Amino acid sequence: MLNQVKGFSTTFRHLFQKPITQQYPEYKRPVYPRFRGRHQLHRHENGLEKCVGCSLCAAACPSDCIRVVPAENTPDNRVSAGERYARIYEINMARCIFCGYCELACPFDAITLGNDFELSEISRDALVYTKSMLLEKPALRTPSQAVDPYDVPSQEMERVLGMYDITTATNPEGAE
Amino acid sequence: MVDGVILTIIKSLVLASVLMGFFAYMTWVERKLIGRFQARYGPNRVGPYGLMQPIADLGKMLQKENMIPEMAHRKLYIAAPFIAMTCAIGAFGLMPFGDVATIPGTDWTIHLYIADTSVSLLVVAAIGSLGFYGLMIGGWASSSKYALLGGMRAIAQLVSYEVAFTLAVIGVIIQAGSLSFISIANAQEHLWYIIPQFLGFLVFFVAAVAESNRPPFDLTEADGEVVAGYHTEYGGMRYAMFAAAEFINAITLSALGAVLFLGGPSGPFLPGPIWMLLKIGAFLFVLIWIRATLPRVRFDQLMKIGWKVLLPVATLNLLLTAVAVVYL
Amino acid sequence: MDIVVFFIASVCAIASAIAVVAQKNPFVSALALLGNLASLAALMLLLEAQFVAAAQIIVYAGAVMVMFLFVIAYVGPRGEIGPGVRKPWLVALSVFAALLIAVEIVVVVMGASLGSVASVDANYGSPAAIGEALVTDYLLAFEVVSVILFMAAVAGVVFGTGGRPVRLSNDQVLAKEGESAVERRREASRAALEAARDSTTGESAR
Amino acid sequence: MSVGIPMFLGVSAILFTIGLTGVLLRRSPLTVLLSLEIMLNSVNLTLVAFSRQVGGSDGQVFALVVMGIAAAEVVVGLGLVVAMTRRSMVLDTDELRTLNG
Structure with a gap:
């Protein structure tokens, strides 16, 4: 019986406490460094695509959301560094489970999972990301992401990293 | 009909609309309060402080598709939410908000209750028990085993707690010597029945929480569990009507508690309706507080509490009251 | 005013009573009976018996009919049995017998001179008056x-909980009746299953 | 009172007949029980009507007693129906002729 009374008093105390909720669209909590979000395709420094259209990512994908159609590189149309390139490269974000297996499977580090997680659309078709969309730098949809959250160790991040004895290279500007 | 037919109809309409508005904003209050109890904000997006939330909810519910399961008994499936709603509003109609009031500036007097008979309490109990049929019909007519089992579970719970509930109320009736709300409220002018009838009040309160399907006795709905209760197959406005009926039942039971144990509309300084609203609000606050604090009971615990704890305690209370009334 | 209410209530009562008897689905029948009870309560209110009317709703609608619906839902579609094939003369005889009783009642009632209706005060039909009669003049009836x-509650519990035959495990049967009994039981249960399957297919074919 | 007592009695007699027909003609024990309830209720109406005629509360007390007995009867009847269901017997009053239980 005393325990119930204790419970009631606990909830009653909370009534006068400031809520600890983080108001999401206004305040964005930085994600962890290895957070897996929206995919990104990469290019070599000379502008050629890293992807050679080998379809290993599609084979590794457990939810079968990647579609790759390769084509041969020709001397006058050289797209990638290898023999072939991905003529079509599509990821269906509605099916993707963000497991990161594609990233592991890729022999050329052509695909990585970024940190953007705000992917909602109002139609399902819009969730099929094409190659050109994946090659672009993801749009920074929110002002707080203008500063790359991984360069700026927030208090939260420091605390989490501290738990694993990792010291981050602190941002010289110390911006936040 | 104390005031003539037309005035009664006007009063009924006013009461019904006030009740609906009160209900709508109580949902906001409930969500806000539960948020604060759990160190959250609660709704704060629609309008200032989320005040437009009930209206947004209504808009959302109205837009939803009205689906009828193929095997359902169509007429009963459609009728069930209306039955639940009608009974919920109807039971509230007999609640007194004061005795006689004079309209300021004129010498017209009106009664601040729609009707008062010598069996008011029985009528409220009767209409309340008709509300069970909404649940049972809804569960049966959906032609789905989850809904049917949910309906039967709801009925089993309500019938079990109805017994203890009625026995607890009878203590008040014996002490007041009347079934009319006005006389019961008047009989508490010097001492609220919550003091002499404290045992009865406890039983009444627990049973009322169970009767109105509020946590921790919300097994019929059990929103944390996989399948909902009798309204599994309902969606949109029909579901909203069930939910509204449930909440209005809670308001009615709070009003009943206010009349039976807290002296109804009587109180110093403020007019009757304000006192009544304050007392109803106090009951609802405690209901919300309980919801934020206690975990849901299991079904066997529910039956055990109803039959093995509340019923004997209510009977004991009745016995003590009877002895006290006769020999004191 | 009274005559209008009386007319509406009695028409509702009779219509719902016919629906109770005519409906195939017992669940709908039970709901029709609910309408019948409500109309009768209205009629009782016209007779200035508020307490009995309220008790009618609470006892019947609040408890008895809930129990009915509970059992009907428990029994499920097995409870749905229509009037079935009857010999016409049997139907005629039943209706005739019922009508005969109705005529008898009407004749007896109309024949008896009822005289003028007693005048009653406001206390008539109030809970106090009935309660007093119940615990003074009719105390014995009340207790009985x-x-x-x-007793009915005990009977209900006995009927509701008992009745399922105890199932013995094969080992228990062996120990009790010997080797052949197991075979026999298996045979019997298989036959029962066949019979059940036949009857259900027959039912749906009809 | 503009409605005479005999009119109530007439309604009651009609209801009684309907209930009786149901008891005689229907096969499902559930419907038979429901029809029985109609008969009991019509009798209740008669009792209340006579009570109003005489001006005493005796008839109403009788009606209350009838309600109590009806509740008991329904408990036993439904208990039997449940017991029959549990033993997977056919719910048909025409088939249930042998008192073998």
């Missing part, structure tokens, strides 16, 4: 009803 209700 309570005993009968208690």
Whole structure:
């Protein structure tokens, strides 16, 4: 019986406490460094695509959301560094489970999972990301992401990293 | 009909609309309060402080598709939410908000209750028990085993707690010597029945929480569990009507508690309706507080509490009251 | 005013009573009976018996009919049995017998001179008046009803919980009746299953 | 009172007949029980009507007693129906002729 009374008093105390909720669209909590979000395709420094259209990512994908159609590189149309390139490269974000297996499977580090997680659309078709969309730098949809959250160790991040004895290279500007 | 037919109809309409508005904003209050109890904000997006939330909810519910399961008994499936709603509003109609009031500036007097008979309490109990049929019909007519089992579970719970509930109320009736709300409220002018009838009040309160399907006795709905209760197959406005009926039942039971144990509309300084609203609000606050604090009971615990704890305690209370009334 | 209410209530009562008897689905029948009870309560209100009317709704609608619906839902579609094939003369005889009783009642009632209706005061039909009669003049009846209700409750529990034959495990049967009994039981249960399957297919074919 | 007592009695007699027909003609024990309830209720109406005629509360007390007995009867009847269901017997009053239980 005393325990119930204790419970009631606990909830009653909370009534006068400031809520600890983080108001999401206004305040964005930085994600962890290895957070897996929206995919990104990469290019070599000379502008050629890293992807050679080998379809290993599609084979590794457990939810079968990647579609790759390769084509041969020709001397006058050289797209990638290898023999072939991905003529079509599509990821269906509605099916993707963000497991990161594609990233592991890729022999050329052509695909990585970024940190953007705000992917909602109002139609399902819009969730099929094409190659050109994946090659672009993801749009920074929110002002707080203008500063790359991984360069700026927030208090939260420091605390989490501290738990694993990792010291981050602190941002010289110390911006936040 | 104390005031003539037309005035009664006007009063009924006013009461019904006030009740609906009160209900709508109580949902906001409930969500806000539960948020604060759990160190959250609660709704704060629609309008200032989320005040437009009930209206947004209504808009959302109205837009939803009205689906009828193929095997359902169509007429009963459609009728069930209306039955639940009608009974919920109807039971509230007999609640007194004061005795006689004079309209300021004129010498017209009106009664601040729609009707008062010598069996008011029985009528409220009767209409309340008709509300069970909404649940049972809804569960049966959906032609789905989850809904049917949910309906039967709801009925089993309500019938079990109805017994203890009625026995607890009878203590008040014996002490007041009347079934009319006005006389019961008047009989508490010097001492609220919550003091002499404290045992009865406890039983009444627990049973009322169970009767109105509020946590921790919300097994019929059990929103944390996989399948909902009798309204599994309902969606949109029909579901909203069930939910509204449930909440209005809670308001009615709070009003009943206010009349039976807290002296109804009587109180110093403020007019009757304000006192009544304050007392109803106090009951609802405690209901919300309980919801934020206690975990849901299991079904066997529910039956055990109803039959093995509340019923004997209510009977004991009745016995003590009877002895006290006769020999004191 | 009174005559209008009386007319509406009695028409509702009779219509819902016919629906109770005519409906195939017992669940709908039970709901029709609910309408019948409500109309009768209205009629009782016209007779200035508020307490009995309220008790009618609480006892019947609040408890008895809930129990009915509960059992009907428990029994499920097995409870749905229509009037079935009857010999016409049997139907005619039943209706005739019923009508005969109705005529008898009407003749007896109309024949008896009822005289003028007694005038009653405001206290008539109030809970106080009925309660007083119940615990003074009719105390014995009151107590007997309570005993009968208690007995009925016990009977309900006995009927509802008992009845399922105890199932013995094969080992227990072996120990009790020997080797051949197990075979026999298996045979019997298989036959029962066949019979059940036949009857259900027959039912749906009809 | 503009409605005479005999009119109530007439309604009651009609209801009684309907209930009786149901008891005689229907096969499902559930419907038979429901029809029985109609008969009991019509009798209740008669009792209340006579009570109003005489001006005493005796008839109403009778009606209350009838309600109590009806509740008991329904408990036993439904208990039997449940017991029959549990033993997977056919719910048909025409088939249930042998008192073998």
